[in-house]
Amino acid sequence: IPAVPGYPAPTDHTQQAYDPEDDFTSRWTRADARQLKAMSDPTAPSRENSMPEEFTMPTIPQDFPDMSNGQVWVWDTWTLTEGNADQPSFKGWEVIFSLVADRNLGFDDRHTYARLGYFFRKAGIPAEERPENGGWTYGGLVFPDGASGAIFEDQSFSHQTEWSGSTRIFDGNKLRIFYTAVAFYRDAAGQDIKPADPRIVQSxxxxxxxxNGVWMTGFRDQHELLVPDGTYYQTKDQNPFVNFRDPFTFEDPAHPGKTFMVFEGNTGGVRDQVECTAEDLGYRPEDLQGENPLGEVPVGEGVPGGPPEIPADANLRMGNVGLAVADNKALTEWHFLPxxxxxxxxxxxxxxxxxYIKDGKYYIFTISHRSTFAPGxxxxxxxxxxxGDGVRSDFQPVNRGSGLALGSPSNLNFAVGFPFAPDFNQHPGQxxxxxxxxxxxxxxxxFIDTIGTSEDFRRGGxxxxxxxxNIDGDDVTVDREYGDNGLGAYADIPANTVWPVPDTP
Ligand code: FRU
Structure with a gap:
């Protein structure tokens, strides 16, 4: 992929597959991620989208309906899935799982009160025949009160929450929910007394x-599956702000009989003591638009306008996508892979x-906020x-080497602001x-977070x-033929098969 003038070339990635057990981690490099800004229009005026339309989610109107009819805040959501990510209906019902919280809380206070809830609706009804809000019935909470807090040895937590994960259906009507249990230890002013303790759990x-509908039983016993090891995955003691959560399990047709899990992690090591390496930066040695690792001899030294050092504190941003493999059939024992x-x-x-597997290719899809990107x-x-070509590959970031698959309309020429205080110049859809x-x-x-401009915005939930x-090799583009100029129905999560999934002949 050639360089955009004024920007570095993205890193070459072969897409070559490695064994899932191998010690090879692909890098989304700074050279790759700088292609994001390279595709932003520097002349886009205030409140307009600066990013290419083909990678931008169509703008959602501000008068959106509420799927829970005012019962709960709703955010991260997933379906019933089986091993290859098909989404079966169950006995004629579509079933989804969502993080939910009490609507009396401010929407930004939801994280420390999150519980797992579920919704159901009749399967097989075309979107245009459903109510505008998707036609879901809220089924209530999934876990009995207190169940997800029981795993913490230190019961002195001030808040204890259930964060994202995934749900698999097995023989008959058995569900295994993989999720993140988090305990917070805060004082009355909301300050951490001890770092939050995130763990990956199965129930x-x-x-x-x-x-008449769908209901669930069980989910009393909780099996702790994984806590960070400090080598591949940063611990709460190495970084009190550690991100460790969101398990998603799947089977890989290339490795039958095994169950894998991907999850959100941070690179192991004490926060601020691990530096960015030349490989993390990913520039070609001769690239004058490159940057140099802190404290190393600049590649372009002596060249006027040659590469600067990377901005300070870039090494405080150390996300990774983790991999683990199950050690038993009940999926209660797991070990980390790199x-x-x-x-x-x-x-x-x-x-x-x-x-996500399509046409023999393996895709990692993962979400990032604008505000969590590193300086620069x-x-x-x-x-x-x-x-890439396998679960572990030298992954190629999609779309011009940048990684952006689908972004909210944004203007990178202006500050980000906050969902509770959008920047004056931002697009209403940021x-x-x-x-x-x-x-x-x-x-x-x-899920909808905030829609509108600084003087007139509405929170979602x-x-x-x-x-x-459309997913085609390393091109991922918005299908504007779908729905109304690209926008389909609200809360439309159709099943694509029935349970039990019929055998393919
Ligand atoms: C994404 C997310 C997840 C987490 C949850 C917490 O929106 O940050 O990573 O599980 O929300 O509310």
């Missing part, structure tokens, strides 16, 4: 349905990663994609959607319109 239950992707000095958060890197809120999850046939669901992306 087993049963799903039932009759003509991360499959690192975003050292690019972004701190590679959230809700998933593996900028890109929109959205979903980022990486393609925070319109987050937590994108790519489903079969390229459908993408996400409900699912966005579903959109569709």
């Amino acid at each position: 087993e239950g049963r799903i039932f349905a009759d003509e 991360p499959i992707l690192s975003a050292n000095c690019v972004t701190d958060q590679t959230e809700r990663p998933q593996i 890197i900028d890109g929109p809120e959205g979903v980022y994609g990486f393609v 925070f319109q959607a987050y937590s994108h999850y790519v489903m079969p046939d390229g459908l993408v669901q996400s 409900t699912l966005a319109p579903t959109v569709r992306v």
